[in-house]
Structure formats: C-alpha cells, structure tokens
Amino acid sequence: MADITTAEKSPAKLTKEVVRFEPRIIGFLCWWCSYAASDMAGTSRLKYPPNVSIIRVMCSSRVDPAFVMRAFAEGADGVLIAGCHLGECHYVSGNYKTAARISLLKKTLAQFGFEDDRIRLEWISAGEIRKFSKVITDMTEKVRNLGPLNWRENFEPK
Amino acid sequence: MEETSVKMLKLTIDGIETEAREGETILQVAERLMIDIPTLCHWKFVKPYGACRICTVEIEVHGKTRMVPSCSYKVRDGMVVKTRSEEVIKHRKMLLELMLARHSQVEVVRKLAHEYGVDTTRFEEMPSEQCINCGLCVRVCDEVVGANALTFVKRGTERYVSTPFEGEAESCIACGACAYVCPTGHITVQDIRDRKYVFSELALGPTTPIHIPFAAAIPGIPVIDSHTCIHMQTGGCGICSKVCEPDAIDYEMQDTFEEMEVGSIILATGYKTFDPKRAEQYGYGRLDNVITSLEFEHMSHASGPTGGAFVKADGSEPKSVAILHCIGSRDKNYNEYCSRVCCMYSLKIAHLIREKVPDADIYELYIDMRCPGSGYEEFYNRLLEEGVHFIRGKGVEVSQMPTLATTTPVASNSKLYVKCEDTLLGMPRELPVDMVILSVGLEPAADAEEVARVFKISSKADGFFMEKHPKLAPIDTLSDGIFIAGCAQGPKDIPDSVAQGAAAAAAAMSLIDAGEVALEPITSVVDEEVCTGCKTCLVVCPYGAISFDEEKHVSVINDALCKACGCCVAACPSGAITQRGFDDTQIEAELAALLM
Amino acid sequence: MLAVQEKYNWLPSEALDYVSRRLNVRKPRIYHIATFYKVFSLAPRGKHILQLCMGTACHVRGAKLIADAMARQHGLQFGKTTDDGLFTLERVNCLGACAIGPILVVDGEYKGNMTTNRANAIIKRLKREETGGEGGNA
C-alpha cells in the first residue's frame, strides 16, 4: 500500500494544479472550551480557514472513535478533536479519557496507513481564540499538503 | 494499687484527725489539709523520687517514731504525723545547710533556707551550682513526655544532668517541659538545643496544644492540637486529664464522620500561603531575620510569642525593614496570577511597623501597586505620607553580604542586603536592612485537589476551583447545588469573599426555596434491551451517576446526577447508552450533512 | 555492653549507638548506665591496665601509700590513662584476696604483698619493655 498519495505530494503536480486543494476537516469541539473559543473567534472577527466544519459535543469525551472513522469514511480529509485543557475539564476528567481514546485511535489508523497529521487532538480553552485560529490554520495547511484522503481509492481491497 | 474497694485509713497530721485513701502519700494528705511541707524534687505528675529529703516528716506508728519522706511514704492506719516537730525542723535545717554549701546562689534554695532561718552554712562553701540534682527534668522527660532525652550522668557527687554524650538528644522534641519543671532555672530551652525559639521555629499554630480554636469559637470548647500535644506524640504526659476535675479529657476521641443529607453545598475552603522556601533566593528558613507576612501578623499579635513586640531573632528592635511584594505571585517560576491581597496587606504591615518602631526605615518593593477597592487608594496615599519608601522593582535576592559592587557593607553582622532593580531610577539597588518581610501570595488550599475530586467539580490550571462561568455564574459550579465562595475560587480580599459568600448562600437558599431541581436535559440513557452488563460505563462516569442493577444485569443512570458529558456513550461497547440530543445517529447525520 | 567493653577495652560512642538500637533502649539510659558503673570506660584505656585494690584490708596495709607513690612518680591517677596511652590505673574495691594485700593487678595478673618499691619496679619494667632497648639507654 505504498504510494497512496505520491502523486498529490509531488511539488510538480502541485504547481500544475490550477485550483488549490481544499481539504475537508471535521472538528469535534467541546461545548465549554473549544466551541466557546470558536464562537469567540468568530465574534472577534478573527480570521481562520473555513475548511473546518464544526460539530459541537458536550464534552470531548463524547467523541466516540467510531465518529472519527465515520467522518473519514464519509469523505473527510482530517479530523480535529478539541477540548478543555487537562485538569480543567468541565466534566472533571472527560478530556483524559479523550486523550487516551484518541491516541489509541491514532495508532490504529496509522496501521492503515493514515498520516498522523490527519487526526489531531488539541486543548483549547475558551479564551484561547488565537490558539484556536492557529490550530485551524495549521491543520488546514498540513492536510492540504497531504492531499485528499481518497479513502475508497486507497483502502478498498483491490 | 488499683483496688476496687478503697480502704479509708485514719491518721493524724499535726493534731488534725483526718482520713485518707489507702495508697495515698503523707504529702498528698497534707496538701489536702493545706499543711505546707517543703519539697524540691517533688512534682505531683511524676512518681515520688525521694531524693531531696526536704519533705521529711516525723511519724509515729505503734509507738515507734521514725523520720520518713512524706512524698513517697504511704499513709498507714493510726499513723500520727508531725510535719513541724522540733526534730523535723532540725533535720530540714541541716539539709538546707548542706544545700546552701553547694547551691548558695540558687534562689529557690536560698528562699527555703531563709524560711528556716538558715542564711549561712557551717560547711565549706563550694562554687555555687545551679543544678540541685532533683531529677525533675529527667523524670518529666521520661515519665511525662516520654521522650527520654535527658539523663543523669555518673554517680555520687559527680552526678549531673545531661543529654547522651553531652550532645544533642535525638529524641528531644523541644517541648520545654524540663525547663518548666526545673525549680532552679538551670535548664532553659536554648541550653538544651540551640534553638531560635521565636523565629526559625515560629509555629503559626496555637502557643499551647490545648486552646480554644479562636476567639468566639462556637462551641467555645478547648481542643487539643494533636501535632503539638505531647501525649499524642509520645503517649506520655496526660497531665491535662489528671488536672481536669470533671474528667472531660478524652484522648481516644477520634475525628468522627458525620453523614448528612443536604440539598446544596457551599465550598469555601480558603487558601494556603506560598511557601517561600521554594524561592531560595529570599533566604527564608536560612536567614534568621527573613520572615513571612503571616509570621509578622503572628508576632504583632498581642497574645503572640513576643507579646506584640516587633523584634529580631536576637530580641533587638529592627531599625530598617524591607517588605518584598509578589513572593510567589506574578512570577512565571511559581504562580502567574496576582494574589490580589498582598499589596494592601503589605501597606498594612508597613503601617503597623511605623506604629511600633516610629523611626524605622521601611521599604516597600513592588512591581506595581494594586489598590482597587473602597478606601484602598486613600490608604496607599496615607502610607506615602507616613514616609514609607516605595521602590518600584521586585526584590530579587536577600543575602547577608552585599553582592553589588556599589554597595558599601554596613558594619553589622546581622544586616541583610536586599537586591532589586529600581525601575523608576533605572538602576539596580541593594538595601541594607535589619529585617525582611516576604509578602507571600495565595495558593489553593493544600487539599483543594482532593476536595475537587470528592465533589466532582473541576479546577482551573492554577488549582483554584472553577466557576461555571467567570462572569455569569461566578459562584456556581457545574454540579448543581454545589457553590464556591471566597479564596477557594481564586485569591480575593475580605470584602470580595464576603460578597461571594453571601451570594453563594443566597444561591443555595434559592435552590432550597425552590424545593425542586431542574434537571439537565441532555442526560444519557441506557437501553436496557441492548446493555450487556459489561460495566464499562460505571468506571468512566466522573459523577458516579451510573449504578448497576444486579437484578436486571444492566446499568442504570441517575438523571439527577448525570451532567451530560456523554463520556459513557462513547465508551459503551454495545451502544446501549445514548445521549439525549447527542445520540450517535444525530451526530452521524450531522457528519454526513457536513461532508456531503 | 560488657561484651563490647571486653572487645574494645572501652566503650566507643558508636558501639553504644549500636547497643541502643539492638536492645531498643533509648540512648540517654545507655549513657547513664555507661557512666554509672565503674567497669565501663568511655575513654580508651591504656595498653596496660593496673588495678590497685583499695579494699579496707589493703588500705590498712598501706595501699594508699602505693597510690600516692604512683601518682607522684609516674603521674598515674585513678581512672586516668597516661598521656602516652600506656597505663590506666583503676581503683577497685576488694579483689577478695585480702590476706595478701595490698594487691596490684597488672593486666589481669594478681600481685600480692605489694610495696611502693615493687610497684615502682613493675611500672619501670613495663615502660622499659615498651620503649625497647634505645629507651633503656637514653
């Protein structure tokens, strides 16, 4: 399963692309922090790429790894999970569970050949709107570089 | 001696007929009759020793007269005791004369001897020794304190009291009991262990183990501080139970756990101060005259260790004092936040010092003065008028020797040098002062983390409890019915704490008043049909809202406890748990819609 | 402690620490005991231990004269060790051989009917042995 995205990665190809690849990223945001941050970032007129589609959950620990898989399956190029800082979870310890789950999930996906940058876990508190915008921008760029996931093409048994 | 039926014995003391319990000593009976028998080696809380023999009295049993020491001689039936017969007086005079020869300068001996008309001794006088070898200290340390740090050394005329190998006794707990019982003042605490009693050991606790927690405590009953109580430490002492007539002292009493069902809880667990030992550069714990602001408060209190006098470790009055702000606050190395109260209390300290030592040089070393609040700015202005030197610049180091080349050392070995950068003058400075007071910041109470865990509330990164919303719900927590107030939520001064406390109380009241609780709408539910009873959800729930129904072999979620984090939903391997409003299908639909 | 004393001839502080730990007896007590009983010595003792019986019988037969002579001529004092670490003179109260008093015990060997002259000779001999030939010539 070697060169899933070789073509896309080649700089030559990139320059040839007339239309820039716009990755589709799903963001699971915790109600209390990250979502609040995104909210605030919006009201603060802070600029960040529009590539991330946000799904609000009560807590990052609500994010069932199955959702992440589902997102990729449905065609997402990257998934962002963001919650409160460790120790600051509104649900006492939810984000620790998230941390455990997502790192496991990352390992699982890596075995399928998923690049690490496609799934990202971040702690963003309500006030950290700049961090929020930075994370979104950064991730968008990284996933853009990785190119489309091309899930069906690359992973369906030949 | 522990006999169940106490036999009463009849005896006569100095012509007074009296009764006594079997096993009582003559001295005990005499004391009851207010008959004065002099003693030197006796103290009622240690076993009779019979060394000084001053308490010797004459007794007559069955027609035979004998001289016996009253402190250890047990009463017998029909005994006739004479405590001041000619024989006895002669005897005591002789003993006192013997004592005078060796202890001519000991006040207690001189006084007693004088009472018996003995002012000079016929015996060869020796250089006066303070210690009269009564052994009280040794016995108190052994029998009462149980530390057993003191002992007699050698025997006969060479006998003296000391610690093992004349060194520092490992088992000494510095309780000072020996010094307390010593009749001659030979033993002082400093003598035994070269301890700086007031300063480096300055305990912020009560001065005695038994105390009423604070003025106007309710109930106003004394308690025993188990950390300083000798009995709790060594199993010895127990003197309070012996003197307490109603027999109210109970060492066995344990902290009890009272279970109460309540509708709402206010957490006002306060704070602890920053431990300046963590910031070594200030020399706290290392240099004698570096104290914390709280220690200053303790000292300046009229019932404190110095009776309110403001003194240095050597007991002299400091003529210059530096007050260092922001110790442990607004410092990336320790705590980043502002502790909010330090500026104001530092001003108060300066004010108090000005009162106690009017001519003292007082320096306030601040980053910037934060005096918001009613009348605060005015107080600051007043201090400026009182001639306190304000230096804008944080104190960075306290040392005994000047470190800047520009500083000339002051000829006094007890001077401290405080280094700072005066940002108004734009130059480094070094202030020679007698004393340094560190204005320590506030930190979450030591057990804040534990409390947060127990109450299932969350904390901020700095460890203070987190409010539901910093502006809209500053006293609420995510758990309904649990409110926070005061410094538990973050550093604040008294007016703020009072306001928040009142608010929390009102919130709790309103909850109680409502009589019913509005539940979270987004709680999780278990589909009993699907649940396999694997109990995974029980472990993940941070609120303990999930219980297991053994009969049905399914998990059950308590709606009132569930705070709707959805953690269990994600964890449920069988998909039996769904979250109202956030069930899997809804989220998946959302996903699908987004990725269409 | 008697065993320690026999082994080292005196009681070093470290040994007492050990005894204190082993027997679980507080150190002050050990210290008092060590200073109370005469058999214990808290300072190193000399190479040769001289014990002079000062029992009554020996006293009336003139033990004190010997003690005085030792003090005067050799600087030996009861309970003290000489500066060269050679001799320790100890006072004992009756060795149970009063018939032949005064008795001087030299390194465990009883020497009866002691006189100042004989005691003098014994110490001189021991000193000579210690310093060896050169000492004798000097």
Next chain:
Amino acid sequence: MPKIETAEQVKRFQEHCKSALDRFPIVVSLCNGTACCAMGAKELAAAFEKELAGDESVKFIKSGCHGFCEVGPLVVVRPLDVVYQRVKPDDVPEIVDRSLRHNEVIDRLLYRFGDGGKVFAKEGEIPFYSNQSKVVLALNSLIDPYSIDDYLAYGGYSALARALEMTPDAVLKEITDANLRGRGGGGFDAGRKWNSCRTAAGERRHIVCNADEGDPGAFMDESILEGNPHSVIEGMVIGAWAIGGDDGFIYIRNEYPRALKAFGNALKQAREYGFLGENILSSGLDFDIKVSRGGGAFVCGESSALFRSLEGEVGEPRAKYVHSVERGYRDEPTNLNNVETWANVPHIINRGAEWFRSTGTKDSPGTKVFSLVGKVENTGLIEVPMGITLREIIFDIGGGIKGGKNFKAVQTGGPSGGCLPASSLDLPVDFDVLTRAGSMMGSGGMIVMDEETCVVDVAKYFTDFLIEESCGKCLPCREGLMHMSGILHRITEGKGKPEDLRRLVKLGDAVAAASLCGLGVSAPNPVLSSIRYFEDEYLAHINEHRCPGSVCSALISYHIDPAMCTGCGTCEKVCPVDAIKPVPDEERKDGLLREIDADVCEKCSACKEVCPEEAIVVESPAVTTEHYRENVTEMR
C-alpha cells in the same frame, strides 16, 4: 550423661560418685583460691600434675579456698591429713615422694605458730581451723568446684531430693523453724521473707542470689562461689520449690572472674544432670538460674538497686516502703538472699532445723563465715558459730595481732559497719549484739586494726569509699557524706577545729536519718562508731596535731634511729625524692649516719619498707629537720 529424674536415682548416683572417689587411696587438695593463686598456686598445680601424671592412686584436686589464706598456697594430703603451707613448686617432688609414697610428714612445710614455735601437722590441730566449725565451707577443701560428681559424692543434692519430696510448706516450715537469718548484712529472718514472697500477689516469682559482695575486705561469697558453687544452686532450687519461684538470677560482681567461671560451669553441670531445667527430679518444678554480672557499683548490693541493675537499668535504690519481696525484680515478688544464706539452706534441709539451731545463739543460730583480714597473724576465711566472742576470733583463730603489736580496733560490717574497740572484744558475735554496739554484722568482713592504724584515717577511707559508691540520688548521702569527708580530711591534715567532732556527729545523724536507702542510712556508721569509741584519737588529731597511729601523712615525719642504722644506704637508693643523705662526719651525733630531710620527704614509706634494720621510725606529731636535731639531742 542422662538426666537424673528421681530421688532414688540421686542416691544411686551419689553412691556411684562416692565409690569412684574412694578408688583413689590418696587425695591431694591444692587450694586454688584467689589469694593462693596470687601466691603461685597455678605453678604449683602444674608441678603436681607433671609429677602425678599417670599415677592412678592419687586424686589431685584444685579446690576452692581453704580459708587459711595467710600461709598459702596450701596443700592438704589425705588420708595423711596433713596441711602443707607456703608450698613452692620445688617442694612438689618431695611431697609426692615422701608424703604420698611413703606416708612421711615433711616438717619443713608444716605450719608453725610463732617463731620456731609449735608445729602443727593435721588440719584439725591448727588453731586456725580447730576453733572453727565449718558448715558452709566444709566441702571447700574436699571437692573440685568444677566437678559436680565430687559434690554428689559428698552427699550433694540430697537436700534437694529430700526437699522435693516434702511439700513446699514443709520446706518453708523447716527454714522458719531453723530461724535462719539472712547472712547478707541485715539479718532479716529468711523464713519470713520466703513466706511473704510466697504469699505476695504477682504472676511470677523470682529467686535471686546476691553475690555482689561489694564490701571491701570481704570475700566470703567469692570463696563459696569458687569453692562450692553447687551448694548455692541447690539452696536456690530448694528456695524456688518452697516459694514457688519461676526463675532465678545470681548477681555476681564483675571483679570476681573466677567465681563467675566456676559458677557458670556449675550451672551447666547442674542443667546436664537435671537439677536445673524443666521438671526437676520429676517434681514438676521448672527452674533455672541466669547469671548477671555486676558493673562495679557498691550500691547494687542494696536490694532495690540490685533489681534495677538486673533489669538492665542504672542501679539506683528506690524508696522502698513497699518491700522488695513483694515488688522486686520487674516489680514482681522476688526473694533475695545472699550467697551464704542460700548455701546454708541445703544443710538445714539435710540435717533439720533442730540441728541448725543447736549451733549459734538463740536469736542468731547457725554459723557465720567471716573474712578475717587486716593486721592479724592469720588472715583468711573462717566459719564460726554465732555467739563466739571477737576475742576468740581474733586471738584464737586469728592468732593475734601481726608482729605482736597491740590490738586497737576491729571493723565489722564493711563500709557501713563500725569500729569496735578492745573493750568490745568479749562481745558475742551475733546480729543484734553488733548492731547495739554501733556496728553491724554485715556480710562478714572483719578487719583487724593494730596500734599502727589510724582510726580517723579508716573512717575517712570508708567515707571516701562511700562517696565514690553513692549513687548520688538523695541529698543527704550525696552532700552530707561529702562534707563529712571534708571535715575528716581536714582533721587528718591537722587542720581540725574543736567544733568538728560535734559537727560530724550531727551531720552523721542527719545522713543516717534522712537517706533513701540502706547504704546512706548506715554510711555514717564508721565515723559515728569511731567517734564513740575513739574520741581521744580524734582529739589527738585536732588538738595535738598528732596521729597516734602514725598514718596521717601531714602529721607524721620519718626519721632514722641512729641506734639502729648501720649506714647501709639502701634507703638512700630507693628514695624517689633524694631526701635521704649521709650525714657529714663532723655533724654526726650519736652515730647518726643518714638523715632524712623532712622538707623534701614525701612520706612514701619506701625507705621504711627496705630498711633491713628497721631503723626508719615514724613520729607524730611531725617535726621539721631543724627541730629534729634538737629533739633528738633532747631525747638522748
């Protein structure tokens, strides 16, 4: 060796041991007591062993102290029953050859009384022995203390067998009837003590033997422990049976290494034979004895201090208005008796209370061991019936004062006893009489003083001894004795004041009345009794600056008697300070060849010791050199 389990077996085994012993026609018993050892018994033993090697007919015993220490080393040859004294290794071949092989008596080695006086061969004939009646010490010269078989051969442990067949009550009654009084000093009724220990409340009862014989000049206990340790063990086991004792202790002074060794060995043997341990002689009695070494503290002889010392504490006495019988070792009932008391017990059981009471006086029956020492011809260990007079002891047994000098006083009871003068010589010795006379029996030290002894000096000596030995706990003993000593020192230095005597008496009374333990209470005895009987001597010191005994160095001076001096110069050589010088020819008066410079003289007595002509005289009051010449001229 299988354990002996019944009384019957004890008897059989005793006979077996006896016959084993009887196989030897000749027995040589060498006294191996401390004194004899110091006089060369060790070398003697080696010589005998070498000489007797391979000889099946001779049993050679290294026995305990025979008592007659003055003339040691002693050798007794049986059945010839002859005592050889001051034997040297060189004499051994002759003894073996003539006495053992040919039954001849060697006159040269016999004891003779006085210079060239009467010669005594047999043990029973020597006045030193003939006036004694040995009970406790009887076996000392007969048995090897390291052999339990020897003890058994002489009927040892039959008292134990007998006692264990009696009820404890019967044993107790026997002891009570015998009116055995504690030999340790106080003379407390042992039967009563045993009984109160038996009836005292407590979980465990302890049997303790006090062998901390601290009295200077007394070595009775040592000799018993060394010579016949099994008798003490037997007594203690009997005591344990009667009292119901659970365990035993013996507290031996560390200064008695030989006694420690002998007793330790005896304990081992007794255990092997089953006289100690579990179920002794099938009686159900479990009892063993532990040895505890003392640490050189006189005060540990006091019962409460001894118990503290046993417990591993500092030996300080306690206020004991509760009897130590009821609360002794570990505050449990404890019966404490001294060595001699315990050693008497088997004899009482064997021969009955009646027999015991037949010796001694009514109130103090039995015999008592004394160590007779000091300025007496025959020093040694003696055992005499109670009630014997001091005169009999000192002059008949002791052979009078050494060197034919005059008797001055006898000190009994150790440092806590008192000095008795010539007028008391006819007092019968028993507990109560001595106490009334201002002294005490004590453990049995008897120190005889002649005219060359200074009573004040002795009192000073004892007081200093007691200061040294005082635990320092109570004030009167600690401070009072110190001041008493101070006054005594002043008196002996010739700086006494007339009021000193009265002050001493007052101080002594106060110390006696107020002290905590027995040591303090009896501490002033030597001073008080000597003042009582020898006030004139004190006055001589104080008023005339004269020491009648010529002892107190500040009050004496050494001179050379011109009539005796031959001018040999020996004294000159020994004088450590070169105070003796020849007198120049022209100054010689009355033939004075040497003179002592009184200003230089340190009064060490070295010259006196060496003078072959006994020309060195001590004079008191002291005179200086200038005066001396005038004095001497006047005298001549």
